[in-house]
Amino acid sequence: MPFNERADEKDKIINLLHSPDFVVFESQFGAQTLMLLGGVLILLLLLFLLFAFIVVGVVFLSIKHGKFYFPKLIRTGFSYMEGVIKRICAIFGLQEDELTIFFIQLHNRMSEGDFAKIDMKDRAIFLPHCLRSSKCPATLTLEGLFCQHCGNCDLDNSIKELEEMGYRVFIVPGSTFIGRMVKKYMPRAIIGVGCLREIKDGLEFADNLGVVVMGVINRTDGCVETLANWPELMKVASLKAPKI
Ligand code: SF4
Known part of the structure; x- marks a missing residue:
């Protein structure tokens, strides 16, 4: 490509980058990406909480019936989200010591x-x-x-x-x-x-x-x-x- 044509192409690209349309497109793309990321994070958080509530539910059921339901699920829950599970259990009246006794018996x-x-x-x-x-x-x-x-x-x-x-x-x-x-x-x-x-x-x-x-x-x-x-x-x- 001759030198003057290449210079024209370059100018076109520079003009496009500085055009208002491109700025709008860029900001729209950024906003959409942020929204998508936010959505994914909220979904992960909800799944995390749902899993914690399921584990707590199984713990309460196990204690009520004197049996260990889904022991592997409970143990996985304790390994990855012990703090959250303790807090949810405390809200429902199961104190930390009782939960620790349950965990030891399960183990x-x-x-x-x-x-x-x-x-x-x-x-x-x-x-x-x-x-x-x-x-x-x-x-x-x-x-x-x-x-x-x-x-x-x-x-x-x-x-x-x-x-x-x-x-x-x-x-x-x-x-x-x-x-x-x-x-x-x-x-x-x-x-x-x-x-x-x-x-x-x-x-x-x-x-x-x-x-x-x-x-x-x-x-x-x-x-x-x-x-x-x-x-x-x-x-x-x-x-x-x-x-x-
Ligand atoms: S029986 Fe053994 S452990 Fe117990 S008081 Fe005596 S020496 Fe200590």
Whole structure:
């Protein structure tokens, strides 16, 4: 193309870009794109809320009937939108602690099949040190608190019983201890005993490590001389896969 024709073409394009029509087209296109994006965002938000309400509905139904309906759906909901679900549940009168208990029970129900298949020698139990008597003479070791079997608390016989079953039993002195022992002994399944918050965090921690975990909630909260739910712990600890 000769030089003067190319210059004409260029001028035409520049004129078009500066023409009022083009500015109107450009602003219309921008507005439509923004509206479309806004619409998509609102739709996603509505779907998100709808899913949260469905999960809450299933949670309430499960609690009412004492059954776990659609456990995988509930668990997925908890994984991705726990905060929203808690708030919606609170609006309908279900408090955070009740929801946490429900979540732990659900988690146990979903894990018990896998747990039962694992040999007791490949399992470990982590007991909180607050179960001890305030006069406990246990010594602190690298493997946790070492019970002297003085008879001042329920840990005495329970530890013996659990060890006879084949379990590796630990009295946990601090928060980083469990991770260290799991790394060292690599149990395939663990039972965590403690208060609500400890159990919930422990379940998430073990899930992330890919270790099968069951939680047993203490009967009482606090830092000193708490009470474990021993019958429940023994029931969970005794889980075995049926012989075929
Ligand atoms: S039985 Fe063991 S854990 Fe309990 S108070 Fe005595 S030494 Fe401590």
